[in-house]
Amino acid sequence: MTPNNKDALSLQIINKALESGASLAGIANIAELKNSPSHILSEKVPEFLSAGTKQVDGRKKDEISWPDTAKSAVVIAVEHPLGAPDMDWWLKGLKGGTKGNAKLIAVFSKLADWLEKEKQIPYIKLAYHVEHGAVFMKDTAVLGGLGCIGKNNMLVTPQFGPNIRLRIMLLDEDLPSTGFTGFDPCSDCKEYCRKACPQKAFDKKIYSAEEYGLNELPxxxxxxxxxxxxxxxxxxxxxxxxxxxxxxxxxxxxxxxxRICELACPVGKSS
Ligand code: B12
Ligand code: SF4
Ligand code: SF4
Known part of the structure; x- marks a missing residue:
């Protein structure tokens, strides 16, 4: 496929995701994703058990298992607006765990149908937890051009600030990343996010570029x-x-x- 044809296909995929209900969508190339900061750092830090990790027999926490066939990743975001806090509430027994995740899953279901019927492109829809097959979603979103990592350690988008949730699908199609944006709302911000944290989770430097061998740190x-x-x-x-x-x-x-550090961020709050 020529570079022009690849760009045209990427645009079609992104438009189909938006048409299917995503608020934002982009594409990350797998080779770049494998070398992105979370994927590098997670191999260097000790295993971590938290609300966001799962105990799975025979699997190390935070360890990605990359399918051989995957060549690019589609990342979608769904807005979680201030007026709909229930989109983010976890409920055991609900499909996807939250209403927001159920919406993300529904978008990918439509996109998968289209990829299969119209494009004959093999895909893998990924889970939420890394131990269940996920990749690190924020890095995928930055490579896909959805926004930047803010000082609250979340993906911050120009349109919705950090008030979005993500989901990933891998494609057996070698597409280039749809790119960095250069967007950076944090450089001249008063750091409302960090000041609001009830646990003072941003008060101490824990990771250094020298120790971890990368400049892009949590x-x-x-x-x-x-x-x-x-x-x-x-x-x-x-x-x-x-x-x-x-x-x-x-x-x-x-x-x-x-989600106090998320809600304290003024970016994208007009919606
Ligand atoms: C495990 C997990 C947690 C754990 C551990 C978090 C952690 N960061 O270590 C806990 C339970 C504490 C947690 C908390 C939260 N989480 Co959480 N979590 C996850 C999960 C499953 C994996 C994240 C992870 O382990 N990352 C690995 C570590 C090593 O990386 P990291 O600390 O995130 O830091 C990396 C980035 O900052 C990045 N980075 C920094 N600079 C740069 C620059 C560039 C160019 C790039 C590419 C990357 C990059 O590289 C760092 C490594 O240095 C993801 C889903 C997924 N599959 O990705 C959701 C996810 C990250 N969580 C999410 C959310 C919303 C939350 C919470 C708000 C809670 C909530 N209400 O859901 C808080 C926010 C905390 C915060 N301020 O970051 C969202 C984030 C959405 C967004 N807008 O960013 C995700 C993507 C899930 C989703 N539903 O979409 N989470
Ligand atoms: S509150 Fe300010 S510093 Fe924090 S993420 Fe938002 S823009 Fe960045
Ligand atoms: S405000 Fe809440 S979600 Fe954000 S870092 Fe602090 S404890 Fe974690």
């Missing part, structure tokens, strides 16, 4: 502590409660995980 300067952040998630779990599951006679355990 929280940008190596100040984000996932141990402190995770302590907050544990508190949130302790405050969970049983609620009705819509469309079912079952009850499920609802957890409202902290």
């Amino acid at each position: 929280g940008r300067e190596g100040v984000y502590s996932r141990i402190k952040c995770s302590a907050q998630m544990k508190k949130n779990e302790e405050r969970s409660r049983d609620v009705d599951i819509e469309g079912s006679d079952q009850k499920g355990r609802q957890v409202k995980y902290c």
